[in-house]
Amino acid sequence: MRTRIHRSRIEPTIALINVVFLMLVFFMVAGTLSQPLDKDLRLVRTSDLEGRAPPDTIVVHPDGRLTYRGKAIASPQAFYAARPEDEREVVRIVPDEALSAITLVNLARDFRTLGASRVVIVTRRGLE
Template identity: 75%
Template sequence: MMRRHRHSTRREPTIALINIVFLMLVFFMVAGTLSRPLDSDLRLVRTADLEGRAPPDTLVVHADGRMAYRGKDVASVKAFYAARPEEEREIVRVVPDEALPAVTLVNLARELRAAGASSVVIVTQRGLE
């Protein structure tokens, strides 16, 4: 009589896989909440196929032309630029509202360049994602 040879099946290390997936979930939950929240009534301009970074400190421009920096209203471009530290004056990031007229945005960029900014970066919806 021949004996049947039993094949031993090797179990997958599912506990280790579950731990890794859980750690990734926690990482993305924490990483998604690190950036400073923008004003809730602001609707961003949408663009596609642009590379971008999350805005560290930006000048927020609302549809009515009102400006805010770090949650506080800004009276003028000159006051905003003068209040910035020296190391942050070269590149200025602007987050415009979707309904802000393009003429207003272009004039704002010109004022920032005239104040001394070497580069004005417009942050859009795609750049924040």
Template identity: 75%
Template sequence: MRKRRQGTRREPTIALINIVFLMLVFFMVAGTLSTPLDKDVTLVRTAELEGRAPPDTLVVHENGRMTYRGNDIASAEAFLQARPEDGREVVRIVPDAALSATVLVDLARALRAAGAQRVVLVTERGLE
């Protein structure tokens, strides 16, 4: 009787390559689904802040002009009225980097007074 030779098992690298390729395709598709922000807004930079980019935000430009989904908004009350009833609990603001802090604080206070329970600032994550 002959001894059976112990064969070396090869690792299934093709399966690993397929999984990595599918993940690449998934993230390419998922990354293109979000709508871009206004081109004339420069985001505030922060480092090591956890958060997510929400689809419905109030964009505040450098001069204090506010837009929501591309339309100009006159006041915090008008912004809350333009949102659906269930979207008034948490309000997200995308401020321009050159926006005055006092204007931003006044806007946050006006949103809270108009019925927003929580005001969140959306910023650009720092890469440092």
């Protein structure tokens, strides 16, 4: 007489749990919101940088105009003075691609002179 070999069937629930978990992570990442930037702004391209969504940033246009959340800013001093004390340590700048480097460096120097311990320039990751 032959003995029957009982094979246990592998349940597909582990694969289903993995797929559901990956979908959960995807929607958590995709659902992250950030403040909208100006529509006519083209970001500077860089590569190999750590990426994250820009929080409260000041936008610098090619002509040197400053905007914050779509509203015009008179000067770096006015922007810095209007910020709460706990947000003055780090200033984030989003420059337009056509902005001159000298203007950008001078703006960063102004914020450092006003008391910012760190000035972060936000760019987009290069596609090369």
